[in-house]
Amino acid sequence: MEINLSDFHFLRPLWLLLLPFAALLPLLWRRSQDLQRRLRSNIAEHLLPHLLITPKDQHWLRPVHLVCALLVLGSVAAAGPTWEQDRPDFLENRAPLLIAIDLSPSMDANDVQPTRLEAAKHKLHDLIQRRAGARNALIAYAGSAHLVLPPTDDPALLDTFIQALSSDLIGKPGKDVGAVIDQAKRLLAAEKTPGTLLLITDGADTSALGVLDKKLDNSALQVLILAVGSEDGGIINDASGQPRIDSNGRPELGSFDQGALKQLASALDAPLGSLTLNNDDLDWVELHARQHFQAASDEQRELHWKDAGYWICWPLLLIALFSVRKGWSLNWMAGLLLAVGLGLQPAPAQANAFTDAFFTRDQQGRWAFEHDHLPQAAALFVDPYWKSVAAYHAADFDLALASFARLQTPQAYFYLGNIYVRRFKFDQAIAAYTQALKLQPQFPEATANLALAIALQKDTEDAEKNAPEVKPDEIKMDKAPGKGQSKSVQTEQAASDEQWLQNLSTSPAKFLKQKFSLQDQAGAKP
Known part of the structure; x- marks a missing residue:
């Protein structure tokens, strides 16, 4: 060495x-x-x-x-x-990635089969699968930009929302890349780490390029552009798969302006790539993201040295x-008193005498937590926050609820909201998420979960209002005694149950469309 x-x-x-x-x-x-x-x-x-x-x-x-x-x-x-100088282990992992996908109507063009948008969604599915363990966020944009999902390391959850994307979710026309950058910068400010923004699009609004370079000044954000489509363009299909007809009675074509994309790449100083049939485009994305993350982290490592x-x-x-030899003796009284003093510190019920002698209860709990021994971790932790988190992940929601209720931190209120949602107590969940955002305004997870809790509460209330009032099954008897037989009159109970369940379920696409519409009406505020 x-x-x-x-x-x-x-x-x-x-x-x-x-x-x-x-x-x-x-x-x-x-x-x-x-x-x-x-x-x-x-x-x-x-x-x-x-x-x-x-x-x-x-x-x-x-x-x-x-x-x-x-x-x-x-x-x-x-x-x-x-x-x-120390390079932490997480620097060797893949960099955090913010994925922004264009949902304008031109993405429905069929020059890339089956459509540009479907091809992009398929490529994103492969990308997040190979980035398992890394944090990825999802932003959808057209004439406005909207956060679909904050950074998460759950590829299944992210893929669920990716597959729900369609070009009819955002009613505002255009390709507002500036709003995407603003969303990405807010996410990175909350993450407190450098990251990469991947733009998946088939064009750009050249009239708004002049202000884009200023948005990236003094920012730890790198932008990559992945172009989707061919230079010849393609026919735009509607929801039923039929070609969309323009005002002249001809099939509407989705434009692919390579020149506009090059101007966008130049304005953002961003590498420009294109969607490929193999995995070359995914390797390209990961390489640039990792290099940027490591370079930006190296600049911030002046005080981080390897001990x-x-x-x-x-x-x-x-x-x-x-030193333990026959005939040798030392006055170890000072060390003995120190060891006894450390041993007399209050601690919960012991787990193992050997581990207790060398590791604190929190250290033992952290080891159990990282090795997925969650109930054991919840029992070992002394730190109230980590004890609560371990209990939450162990599905011991009673213990987690009691523990988080004693903490007055944004994270505690966030977890409280999650527990209340799991128990269908949406009023309390909304109050908990709101309190978390009061204490920490830049909290993307709490913002997303608050919107989801409000939507679920609204769907539940609507379902209760729309459910038809059906009386119990009635049994009618003949008035004349001794004549005839009892006959049950069946009602439409089964149909009403099915209708109630349909009203209660909310698809991710429906939820996103309502969310984007409300945000556009409110000025696209996050």
Whole structure:
């Protein structure tokens, strides 16, 4: 391993103050063992050499020397020697990606089979599958831009919303890339990390290119453009798959303006690629996203250095092992008192004596949480937030609800809202999401879930209002006793149950269309 001496320094240099004490320790011990010096005040100095018999010490290594070595190595390890900048593990993972897909009518052109939009959706399905574990967000745009889903590492959830996209979800015509960039910058501000915006489109509005470069000033956002379509364009089909007819009675064509896309790429200083039949376009996207993320992170790593002190723990353990020798003794009272003091700290019910001796309850809980032992993690955690999160993921919603209710943080209110939605308590869920957004206005997940809770509450109320009032089945009897038989009169109960269930269910496409329409009416505010 090559060490650059010009970069060598200590992360916690105050620990080096133990070095002078460690160096003086053998001298102080030798001074304390000097019998002549101690008797000098009681016996004449010229008689001492003749009265004392001091056998020659055959041992050159004493416990004090090992203590000195332990202090020296321990202080150096605690000081954190470093000479190499640290690249966290997550930098080796794929970069966060914000996907913006064009939903203007031209995306229904069939020059790319079956349509440009369907081809793009199929390509996005492959992209998020190969990026499993990385965070991806979804934005839909035409004449306005709308957040479909905030950054998430759940590919199944993201794919559900991708497949629900269609060109009729946004009623405002156009291709407003500026609004997309604004949405992406808000998401990155909440994520507090550099990221990449992938624009999937078949054209651009050249009249609005002049202000786009200013939107990216001093931004950690990189833009990639993936073009969909051919230069010849294609016929736009309607919802039934039939060609759309323009005012002149001819099939309407979807334009593909390569020149406009090149101007857009130049204005944004963005690489321009095109949809391919193989995976070359996906490799291109991932390469650019990863390179940008690593480059931007390198610029922010001035204070992040790799702590090499833990390597010294191995010689420390070796010295501690050799210090346990027959006939050797040290006054370990100070260390014993410290260990007893640490052991008397209050802790919940023990799990394992060995692990309790070396790991805190929160460390044990974190290990259990990361290895999907969620009920065990909820029992181990002392930290109230992590205990609540573990209980939530373990589906112990009673414990999670009680724990989150004691916390006054945006994340706690967000999880409270999720629990209330699962229990169909939409009023309480809306109140919890609203409180989370009051404490943290830039909270995309809470914003999305609040909209969903409002939509679910509205659908439930509408379903209850529209459900027909059906009386229980009636049994009619003949008035004349002894004549005829009882006859049940069946009502349309089964049909009403089916209608109620249909009213209650809301498809992602219907939800998105209502959401986009409301946002456009309110000025497309997030």
